[in-house]
Amino acid sequence: MNNIVVKDSNGTPLKDGDSVILTKDLKVKGTSESIKRGTLIKSIRLTAKPGEIECSTKKVKGLVLKTEFLKKA
Template structure:
């Protein structure tokens, strides 16, 4: 798993524990929640897939986000 490189929308390498911000409004499937553009998400976890990270927000726990919609904070 350590050989997978996870990058954000700008090409910056992401690691466990990094903070990221959203680059567009994202609707969360299964809830009425929407993550607004610029929302700060702290302490991300890598999932083993190059295009996804797992995180928690104030209202949604165990959320998986696509890295193409994130930038390193």
């Protein structure tokens, strides 16, 4: 198993299944949707890249977000 530590914008370690909050409004590429600052995202999944997580919201499924725009809930 890899020992990559994924951290949020405050340096708090994240793990699979955590909930995070957006710290910035983000436009979703390929759609007209945007996700507002303060949105709670539940059940994140870590990826092979330490700066990214996978998640889904009510509006958009299969998102990949950069951890620099997230903080642990």
